[in-house]
Amino acid sequence: MDFSFFMPARLLVGDNVVRENSALLAGLGTRCLLVTGKSSAKKSGALEDVTAALESHGIPWQVFDGVGQNPLLSACRAAGAAARAFGADFLIGIGGGSPLDAAKGAAIYAANPELTGRDIYDGHKAPALPFALVGTTSGTGSEVTRVAVLTDDETGRKRSVATPDLYARVSLGDPRRYTATLPRRFTVSTALDAVSHSIESYFAKTGTPIHRACAVEALLLLIPALRAIQEPEALPDSDGRQKLYLGSIYAGMAFNGPGLCFPHAMGYFLSEGYGVAHGEACAVFLPQFIELAVREEAQLSSRLLARLGLRKKELCDFIAGLTGDVELPRLTDGELEELLPRWQSSPNIARTPGDFTPEKQRAVLKTLFQ
Numbered sequence: 001m002d003f004s005f006f007m008p009a010r011l012l013v014g015d016n017v018v019r020e021n022s023a024l025l026a027g028l029g030t031r032c033l034l035v036t037g038k039s040s041a042k043k044s045g046a047l048e049d050v051t052a053a054l055e056s057h058g059i060p061w062q063v064f065d066g067v068g069q070n071p072l073l074s075a076c077r078a079a080g081a082a083a084r085a086f087g088a089d090f091l092i093g094i095g096g097g098s099p100l101d102a103a104k105g106a107a108i109y110a111a112n113p114e115l116t117g118r119d120i121y122d123g124h125k126a127p128a129l130p131f132a133l134v135g136t137t138s139g140t141g142s143e144v145t146r147v148a149v150l151t152d153d154e155t156g157r158k159r160s161v162a163t164p165d166l167y168a169r170v171s172l173g174d175p176r177r178y179t180a181t182l183p184r185r186f187t188v189s190t191a192l193d194a195v196s197h198s199i200e201s202y203f204a205k206t207g208t209p210i211h212r213a214c215a216v217e218a219l220l221l222l223i224p225a226l227r228a229i230q231e232p233e234a235l236p237d238s239d240g241r242q243k244l245y246l247g248s249i250y251a252g253m254a255f256n257g258p259g260l261c262f263p264h265a266m267g268y269f270l271s272e273g274y275g276v277a278h279g280e281a282c283a284v285f286l287p288q289f290i291e292l293a294v295r296e297e298a299q300l301s302s303r304l305l306a307r308l309g310l311r312k313k314e315l316c317d318f319i320a321g322l323t324g325d326v327e328l329p330r331l332t333d334g335e336l337e338e339l340l341p342r343w344q345s346s347p348n349i350a351r352t353p354g355d356f357t358p359e360k361q362r363a364v365l366k367t368l369f370q
Ligand SMILES: [Fe+2]
Pocket: 140, 193, 197, 264, 278, 282
């Protein structure tokens, strides 16, 4: 087999899409748990739209807002228990990547109360409850993927759960409104996550022509939209927000299947231990990833750079310019060595072009953190 492509994702995007498609949400069940973070669902106006849509069909709802950045398994389990206690038969995740991924985890836990500890990473028996997603950032692409990244409470480490059960029944996007209240720092860091998804999946050994086409399309939207807000205080206009959102969706489609490479695997420790935003944590590794990919995959890289109309250095400088103010820790040799075993059996390392040996990993870390 040369490749397979499977993406049963239903996505509707446009102004007022939630209120105008309330029947799609109502069609998912009779009682709904809404999974949100602390503020973005409210501030963006998405929560108000979703509750109005549910109320127009007489559907009772309850909010679970106990989801933080980098959602913990315990928060997802608590949301699952809240869904059961409320008698919810479907969920809606509203917010950025964290609430959307938490809603996915909660949909599994709600239907599988026997799951404890880190069981969820190893599969589940009962099908997840149906769920819808309403995104308020442009980065994760969770709307179209079968992936949720959840943090193990015990180890503090992020890990993916990937199963067809984690495709939303429907995702609704109104980026011109819902991303309008997003501060610049989040706008850029979430867009950098999407840029990382695109570039990593494009070069992954597991990549396919269809996924690569999505990656190119994503970058053709994301790069100009990010260029337009390069000034320190600049925010995207309505057209820019639409481009960033669509770019994040294409990027989600690009990695949903092939998976990602070393920037995502190596970036996790920066979010877990040093509070670096996920998108920035991955993107700081991108210039080195691009150098490596150009060496290992000459044809693929020249095709990509030609499509983008950029030279390698221009692409690397562009990304470095957006991550220049990310505060990176300084690590000792001993601390670097302690990190390496994390990636010993990581699929992201295996997918990285060439043979990304521990020696090469060490060299990347030394360049960035010493
Ligand atoms: Fe990501």
